[in-house]
Amino acid sequence: MKTRTFYLVIGILVGMLISSTFALANNPIKLIVNGQSIQCDVPPQEINGRVMVPARFLAEALGASVSWDAASNSIVVTSNTMSNPSNTSSTTQSQFSLLKDLQPVVKINGEIYNYNSDIWWFDNSNNYYSGIGAIASLISIGYKDYKIEPSNNPFIKGNLTANGGNYVKFEQKYLSINDTYYEGCFYNKDKSLSYPISTKPGEEKGATIYQGRTMVPLKTVFYTLNMEYTTEIDNQNKLFIINFN
Structure with missing residues (x-):
């Protein structure tokens, strides 16, 4: 099974994940979610003036999962009820x-x-x-x-x-x-x-x-x-x- 690395534009993610906070810095660009530094196998990159982030690492840090649907050629993000990876008390x-x-x-x-x-x-x-x-x-x-x-x-x-x-x-x-x-x-x-x-x-x-x-x-x-x-x-x-x- 091939492993795919997916990227989402930060602007889209901010709109989707309201409770998340991001801190970006140059050389290298860091990904920080709710105060926690997230280590990615492929670091965030600036491409054509936009900062791109591997979707899997961000989604999983937020308690969600990412999969590839080949039939529909789609990235599928499945969100759990836990919106904060360091705050799981919202799980009923x-x-x-x-x-x-x-x-x-x-x-x-x-x-x-x-x-x-x-x-x-x-x-x-x-x-x-x-x-x-x-x-x-x-x-x-x-x-x-x-x-x-x-x-x-x-x-x-x-x-x-x-x-x-x-x-x-x-x-x-x-x-x-x-x-x-x-x-x-x-x-x-x-x-x-x-x-x-x-x-x-x-x-x-x-x-x-x-x-x-x-x-x-x-x-x-x-x-x-x-x-x-x-x-x-x-x-x-x-x-x-x-x-x-």
Whole structure:
């Protein structure tokens, strides 16, 4: 399957994505969405007096998806209800479904490993969510910062112990004697990029509180930290696979 890079004119995007803010600078031109620097494989370019931006990176940073419809020769942007990639609190609870009967695993170089997983949920647009610890572990695995222990299961290559604490920092704060909330960030390896989270009522960003749990969107975190992964469902073996190949 060919990978296509699509461009949209900034003026059109500003009209379509009202809640987004953009900052552009020369040499090179940077793309900043809601205060977060977005890393593109093809940077924004000035062509014939207009600044052109790869649509996929912008759309995915805003929680949308981009696909190519060859039949109609069209770029299709599908928007989720989350208008701000660092503020997912607008996702309603009715949109979440539990990822049932599937064991979360990671695949590295074609081999399956267990890891420190958690409950996974997905929304109406098949975006996956899990807890802070599980996301931090996956960031660590993405940077190959883990130890491998042997597995008794002949179909599992090993058990990964990830150093997720190296890529996350959170602080518990108090609203009253009994009411608390959390603020913090996920970091990339050199801490040049961060994904902020706050669960303070009325000021939530970066996560959604669902059934008393802090749910973090995997895709938005990884794109913010400029990390790559894919997901797949293996129904035959009942696996939810996060692929770092």
